[in-house]
Amino acid sequence: MSNLILQAGTLWMREIVRFVRQRSRVTGALLQPLLFWLVLGAGLAASFQPSGMPKGTGYAEYFYPGVIMLVLLFTAIFGTVSTIEDRREGFLQGVLVAPVSRTTVVMGQALGGTTLALVQGLIFLVLAPFAGIHLTLAAVLVSGAMMAVIAFALTSIGLIIAWRMESTQGFHVIVNMILIPVWLLSGAFFPQTGVPAWLEWPMRLNPLSYGMSALRRALYLGQPESFCSLTSFHWSVVVSIVFAVAMFAMAARVARHSSPV
Amino acid sequence: MSIFSSASNVAAREPEPRPETPALEASGLSFSYGGGHQALSDVNFAVARGEIFGFLGPNGGGKTTLFRLLSTLIPIQSGEIRVLGHDFRSGTLAIRCRMGIVFQHPSVDGKLTVAENLAHHGHLYGISGRRLRERSAAMLERLGLATRAADRVETLSGGLRRRVELAKALLHEPRLLLLDEPSTGLDPVARREFFGYLHHLREIDGVTIVLTTHHMEEAERCDRIAILNQGRMVATAPPGELKSQVGGDVIVIRAPEPEMLQRKLMHQLKLASTMVDGMIRIERPRGHELVREMVDAFGSEIDSVTFGKPTLEDVFVHLTGHQFATSEAGDPS
Numbered sequence: 001m002s003n004l005i006l007q008a009g010t011l012w013m014r015e016i017v018r019f020v021r022q023r024s025r026v027t028g029a030l031l032q033p034l035l036f037w038l039v040l041g042a043g044l045a046a047s048f049q050p051s052g053m054p055k056g057t058g059y060a061e062y063f064y065p066g067v068i069m070l071v072l073l074f075t076a077i078f079g080t081v082s083t084i085e086d087r088r089e090g091f092l093q094g095v096l097v098a099p100v101s102r103t104t105v106v107m108g109q110a111l112g113g114t115t116l117a118l119v120q121g122l123i124f125l126v127l128a129p130f131a132g133i134h135l136t137l138a139a140v141l142v143s144g145a146m147m148a149v150i151a152f153a154l155t156s157i158g159l160i161i162a163w164r165m166e167s168t169q170g171f172h173v174i175v176n177m178i179l180i181p182v183w184l185l186s187g188a189f190f191p192q193t194g195v196p197a198w199l200e201w202p203m204r205l206n207p208l209s210y211g212m213s214a215l216r217r218a219l220y221l222g223q224p225e226s227f228c229s230l231t232s233f234h235w236s237v238v239v240s241i242v243f244a245v246a247m248f249a250m251a252a253r254v255a256r257h258s259s260p261v
Numbered sequence: 262m263s264i265f266s267s268a269s270n271v272a273a274r275e276p277e278p279r280p281e282t283p284a285l286e287a288s289g290l291s292f293s294y295g296g297g298h299q300a301l302s303d304v305n306f307a308v309a310r311g312e313i314f315g316f317l318g319p320n321g322g323g324k325t326t327l328f329r330l331l332s333t334l335i336p337i338q339s340g341e342i343r344v345l346g347h348d349f350r351s352g353t354l355a356i357r358c359r360m361g362i363v364f365q366h367p368s369v370d371g372k373l374t375v376a377e378n379l380a381h382h383g384h385l386y387g388i389s390g391r392r393l394r395e396r397s398a399a400m401l402e403r404l405g406l407a408t409r410a411a412d413r414v415e416t417l418s419g420g421l422r423r424r425v426e427l428a429k430a431l432l433h434e435p436r437l438l439l440l441d442e443p444s445t446g447l448d449p450v451a452r453r454e455f456f457g458y459l460h461h462l463r464e465i466d467g468v469t470i471v472l473t474t475h476h477m478e479e480a481e482r483c484d485r486i487a488i489l490n491q492g493r494m495v496a497t498a499p500p501g502e503l504k505s506q507v508g509g510d511v512i513v514i515r516a517p518e519p520e521m522l523q524r525k526l527m528h529q530l531k532l533a534s535t536m537v538d539g540m541i542r543i544e545r546p547r548g549h550e551l552v553r554e555m556v557d558a559f560g561s562e563i564d565s566v567t568f569g570k571p572t573l574e575d576v577f578v579h580l581t582g583h584q585f586a587t588s589e590a591g592d593p594s
Binding site for chain 2: 003006007009010011013014017018021022088089090091092093094095096097098099100
């Protein structure tokens, strides 16, 4: 057991140290979502009244938790892409021939990616007052915990793709074709209420919708406003955790069957 | 001695296998990729402990596949591999603990310092704390890296990076060191130095060294080599012995019309020769006398004549009927 912690821990540590030493990655993962938020938040403010939200919720406020989700998605995904080349011509070659199980390797990677995404998400929380959200300490803690769960799921998805892929080109196609639409349909960009039925079902079946609603509720924790349109907090949390565990199990499975040919 | 149940400590406690047990042996090893391409066919060999053993072959000859199999990167399809008596299928973990691997492409992280790279490697092998510090210090000392421990690997020269790879592969005290094209990207001086270190390692620690190469010069420095061509092993012997299989001297003639010249050599001088990639090739003792004779008789029909003692390249031609360089399928170097 102590060996497993040592092994997963060392891989986790490596992800953190690498990230800190590559400043451009830190700013890149924060800057793009920030730009999205500023431009779309301001641009759509006049023409958009989110349905199913408390009266007076502006678009910038509505979109804010969605942008946090995007920060988590970007960090988690772009943190895992290195796996592809790393296992053929880099550090992971040595890891693959070490007496370490692939599950442990994936655990180290997933925890590393989760930590990075969480830190970025927490940095983004500083902007909450500008969105019109007044955070309590409890809200910050619970939101942080939710972000960790979501980031773990997203990093695991990134790892599933990265361990399967043979080139980084394919990776970006998948990100654009699958992950961005999944984000768009999670309630990050527009609410689920009032959309046509053909759109409502994909949104309802989208596991990320539950993470989104849990995060949304967590940010307003302790405030009297109610989001009658959102899935209940407990249910959202349960679905999110189950989803994260399932994605990790799948990532470990894919990694076990992956060979660097 | 600190107490922790690391994988490598388990290896250290176990009694050494009997001296006659080979460090590495393979029998009936075959491997084919999805498209039906047979990368290895029925490969058999045994490497004695403390030996420096090289697989020589052109790129595309099956070396990379063999390396991947031996390093446990890809599963065995058919045949068997044993390391110090441990079977590959049932004893993967035991084998991984006993094997140090140096890849052709860098496996150290350029963004990390030399010491950090070694620490990560140690942790993966269950080595930490005081033992890690001691082993790291010892390896850095031996490889002349002690003053560079705090430098990021990306700031080091190619030769130094290669030494970091070696320090990493040796950190957990492997009994068998496996290297894939170890001198890739090294200048001749660094290459000689690197090989000097491998010999040193064998003398001092008795580590068995197995490597793949397509450099003749590197193959010359091995105790024994196995020649791989198109997935088959065509010979296994010490380099000197292989060279003595070639009959005496080797004469290669370039000519504008090689076929016609070959016929004339046969008729007028009773000389048997082979045609290799458009050049006439003759193996025979006392070749220098023959060169004069040929030049006197056919001087005007000859572009150039080279004459020399057989090299490993000649051995390859002798065994396969092809030039080494033209056998390469897409050589990256």
